[in-house]
Amino acid sequence: MSTLPLRLDRTAAVPMPAQLATQVRSLIVGGTLLRGDRLPSSRALAADLVVSRAVVEQGYEQLVAEGWLETRRGAGTFVASGGLAPPPAATRPSRRPVERPLVLLDTGTPWIDPRQRAGWRRAWREVSAVAPPPGYDDPRGLPELRVALADRLGRTRGLVVEPDEIVVTAGTGDGLRQLLRVLPPGPIGVEDPGYRAAAATVADAGRATVDVPAAAPITSVRGLAGIYVTPAHQHPLGRVMPAAERLDLLAAARAADAIVIEDDYDSEFRYDVAPVPALASLDRERVAYLGTAAKAVAPALRLGWLVVPPALAGPLQEHRLVTHDGASWPAQRALLTLLRDGWVDKVVRAARRTYAERAPRVAAALSPYAELAGPLAGMYSTWLMPEDRAVAARDAALAAGFQVGLLSSYARSSGHTGLVIGFGGVSDAELDAALAVLTRALAVGGPARPDPAPPAPRD
Known part of the structure; x- marks a missing residue:
């Protein structure tokens, strides 16, 4: 050659x-x-x-x-060595046009006021100006951040705790994993339908999952080491756990010597009344509290916090010291600045106003064809309807470039069916376009018909 x-x-x-x-x-x-x-x-x-x-x-x-x-x-x-033979022309993959990404109407993407971007950038500039710790820092998290979180929990969730009682985590899932490591042996009750990531986390920890009806009072947790609930805004049905049921749950947990795991999901985004105080404010000895920055700041920040009952604080701290578990230091520094400067409060207030305007629009579009599962709150709403209608509407949305959730994907044994419509991570124009597609698809089946009662949960 x-x-x-x-x-x-x-x-x-x-x-x-x-x-x-x-x-x-x-x-x-x-x-x-x-x-x-x-x-x-x-x-x-x-x-x-x-x-x-x-x-x-x-x-x-x-x-x-x-x-x-x-x-x-x-x-x-x-x-000396032969190369890879090129594939025959007939089997070579054809070039396809780049597909437009789906617009996600999901339950986890918040609306962040674009007018607050300057505050976000300022927080990260401050991070860049601070020297990181030379070694592993306090496994509970930055002390200054825990002070700010303690103040915020007292102001917004009625949960009075000391900074040393707070553990900063890499999100709700990480906090749940940490907690499962120090709970006594035994299965964990999880709401059904419920948060899919929580059920998967329990299973990954090697614990059995027991389905607990999400829309019914919980009067017994016998045989469980813990029970995971979302009392402020049940995910995904949207139900708020009434005061009497909260007291019954705590009494059942005391009787069974079990821990209630409260995921304070979406709690700050009530726009009809003030947010319901955290369940943990009623019993710090029996309730482990999980919070997250995902809905108020950004899911990608991967930060949350855990308030454990005093009896579990020591074992949790010892485990984190050994494993060096801890949340990202730069993310913690950024969140500290966002809290200190009032950025989080501003974003939450703006998001609450946006959700309060969008939720009735979703209700007006879907109420002729389905039944609302819970009060209008948060960044999504859930609509009960037969599975075939829900699937038809979901498929029509997909064909038009929108992704909405099926309620059946959150259920394990309950049999609930319907649609879960998020409205936080979209623009107003995208939301209106998606609702137009959904209503056209649902109109084919006519007005709402009563959804057959879901089967009784298995023992």
């Missing part, structure tokens, strides 16, 4: 012998050079590339060492 299609860049940071080796290797792998092909001599190739002969010799030597080339005394340098 008299020449090779190579191009060496003298200004690149990669040395030219390495460039040559990389390009020749690619020619072999791609099938341009085949086993047994003779390469140009080092002198000829150096003259062709206008480089020193040493550049070519070093490149060849590297490829010989890797087994791609071999030298034959008196004959030259040859390809």
Whole structure:
């Protein structure tokens, strides 16, 4: 072979012998050079590339060492290993146009006021100006952040705790995993329908999951080590646990010596009345509290907090010290600034106003065709309807570029069916377009029909 299609860049940071080796290797792998092909001599190739002969010799030597080339005394340098044969033309994948990403009407993406972006940038500039700790910091989290979180929990959730009682986590799922490690042995009750990630986390921890009806009072938790609930805004039905049921649950937990795991999901976004105080405010000895920055700040921040009953605080701290579990230091510093500057409060107030305006629009569009499962609150609403109608509406939305959730995907044994419509992470125009698609699909089936009662839960 008299020449090779190579191009060496003298200004690149990669040395030219390495460039040559990389390009020749690619020619072999791609099938341009085949086993047994003779390469140009080092002198000829150096003259062709206008480089020193040493550049070519070093490149060849590297490829010989890797087994791609071999030298034959008196004959030259040859390809020693065959490349990958190109696929037949008929089997080569055809180029497809880039598809437009789906617009997600999900339950977890919040609306963040774009007017507050300057505060977000300011927080990260402050992070960049602070030296990180030289080693692993306090496994409970930044002390200053825990002070700010204690203040916020007292102000907004009626939960009076000391900063040292708070553990900063890498989100709700991480907090739940941490808690499961220090709970006594035994199965965990999980609402059904309920938060899918919670059920998966319990299963991943090697614990049995017991389905607990989400829309019924809980009067017994016998045989359970703990029970996971979302009392402020049940996910996904949207129901608020009444005061009497809260007291019954706590009494049942005391009788069974079980821990209630409260996920304070979506709690700050009530727009009809003030947010319901946290269940943990009624019994700090019996309730473990999980909070998150995902809905008020951003899911990608991956930060949350855990307030554990005093009896579990010591074992949890010891485990985190051994495993170096801890949330990201830069994320903690950023959240501290966002809380200190009032950014989180501003974003929550703006989001609450936005959700209060969007929720009735969703209700006006869907109420002729389905039954609202719970009060209008938070960043999504759930609509009960037969599964076939829900699937037809979901499929029509997908065809139009919108993704909505099926209620049946949150259920394990309850049999609930319907649609779960998020309205936080979309624009007003996108929401209106999605609602138009859904209502057209639902109108084919006529007005709402009573949904058959779900089957009774299994014992």
